[in-house]
Each structure stands twice: as C-alpha cells, then as structure tokens.
Amino acid sequence: MPAKLSDILVCPVCKGPLLQSSSERRELICPRCRLAFEIRSGIPAMIRSEARELTESEAEHYCAAAEKLSPARR
Ligand SMILES: [Zn+2]
Numbered sequence: 001m002p003a004k005l006s007d008i009l010v011c012p013v014c015k016g017p018l019l020q021s022s023s024e025r026r027e028l029i030c031p032r033c034r035l036a037f038e039i040r041s042g043i044p045a046m047i048r049s050e051a052r053e054l055t056e057s058e059a060e061h062y063c064a065a066a067e068k069l070s071p072a073r074r
Contacts, residue, residue: 011035012046017069019062029054031062 009018011030018037021027026039028046035051036058037044045051054062 009044009046012037013048017066019065019069022061022065027052029058029062031059031066034059 009028010016011018011033013033013035014030016030016032018028018030021029021036025036027036028039028044029036030051033051034054035048036054037046037051039045
C-alpha cells in the first residue's frame with residue numbers, strides 16, 4: 001500500500017509528479033502546469049477542466065518545493 005496518494009498519482013496533463021497540498025485545502029498540486037486537483041471524499045478529481053489554477057504565490061511556493069524534491073529534474 002502506498003503511503004500517500006501523491007506517490008501513485010501523476011498529473012493528467014503533463015504526467016509529472018504531484019505534490020500534496022500544504023494548506024488546509026485537500027488538493028494535489030502540479031507545479032509544472034500550475035494546477036490544483038481537488039480531493040473530494042478522498043478521491044482526487046484528476047480532470048483538467050475541474051482543476052483550479054494556482055495563484056502566483058502558490059505557484060512559486062510549490063515550484064520551490066518541487067525543486068527540493070527533485071533537484072535533477074528533466
Ligand atoms: Zn502537470
């Protein structure tokens with residue numbers, strides 16, 4: 001059993017790794033696409049048209065977090 005949803009799910013748009021939201025919001029974040037996928041009743045809505053766009057400050061926050069996780073990305 002994977003420990004976290006974000007370990008098994010990838011972004012439906014770019015197939016990149018997702019980050020778990022650090023806020024109270026139940027969301028999975030794609031820093032590349034600057035999208036947040038809402039988790040409803042424990043099930044992430046992995047649909048581009050339902051994703052929320054990150055604000056500028058959120059995007060910066062998660063981009064920095066993603067670089068820490070994978071310094072040698074791409
Ligand atoms: Zn993406």
